[in-house]
Amino acid sequence: MIHLTVNGDPHSAEPGPAESLLSMLRNRLGLAGSKDACEQGECGSCSVILDGELVCSCLVLAADTDGSEIRTVEGIADGDDLSRVQEALLAEGGVQCGFCTPGFVVAATHLLDTNPDPSDDDVREALAGNICRCTGYGGIMRALTALREDS
């Protein structure tokens, strides 16, 4: 049995052999916001913040997270109030099918938390690990640019 903190709440789980953090979040803790796509760290849909670092939860061994602190996309909105990143993505058409959106929200939130005034290159670099097949990144870039100008 492992014990970890997810979005500020204590959780316990018994992960299976070689089970990923992504699988544990989705299938044992009922947190299905992180999406399960490539399972090899290429798409970014499962991005979470693990002990302060942005990582792909599909590449983290669940059993290795005992005592860790994790923030998932479920921990970003404030109840029914969307975060400013989520609002901006909606306003700028940065959301289409939405499958990649949780990963983008987590990565973008982490970027703005650690670098409130990123350059265009900083934004592109920070989102380089997240793949979107629908919006084509234009809306996503506009959303983050708007947030930067706000700040």
Add this chain to the structure above:
Amino acid sequence: MRMIIPRSLDEAVEAAAAHPEATILAGGTDLMVSANLHGLRPEAVIGVRRVPELAEWEGRFIGAGVTYARMERGPIAALAQAARTVGSPQIRNAGTLGGNLGTASPAGDALPILAALDADIVLRAAGGERSVRWDDFIVGPKKNSREPGELIIGARLPDDIPDRQAFAKIGFRNAMVIAVASCCLFRAEDGATTVALGSVGPTPMRPRAAEAMISAERSPTPAALAEFQRLVSEEVSPITDHRSTEAYRRTAAGVLARRLLERVLG
């Protein structure tokens, strides 16, 4: 699956001694792909991600737990350039130098830097520590000479590292690619030049004849540069696989080495 999470280097060495067959897990970026896609189910895992001593970088000693994200911001330009080509921010936050050495892939992005600098790999077991030069450590594709019960604790670089240094790699696109060919080059003030290449042989390799030839040229002429490129291409031993062909890699190796030399000569 038995999971052991040591919180100090001593605990990690004890765990490795007690479970010599255990899989050592650092950032997980290689191991979890094998688990997710290829059904790898290790009996025992020692997770070293949170061993603080392994994350230390002191002078010329880089701990095995140092991540690519830190190498990217570190003081060794060629290593920083190599680290920046690795995966994505998510991967660079997780993947470590020790993991790169443990996996010993011919395409390991940090490995040509260690090879070009003749770095020593430092291993520790319950009985003590030993240092192994890079080419005695990486002995084949995904094969290294770590013994059961040993931990890779880091890499030791030489004190004198030339300022003229560069790394480049060829892949299908800019991000998230495994190298088709990679190259690292250091050139000292007196002309002494070391070159190492990745993904063009079973292990990182040094084109010794090309190094000797160009090291003797204080101000390389266009003819000398062309000969250097030719020798590098001749000395590599690439294969054809799903990422590229033998012929392309042979050409690419020479072109990469020559371009890096031109870059450091300014």
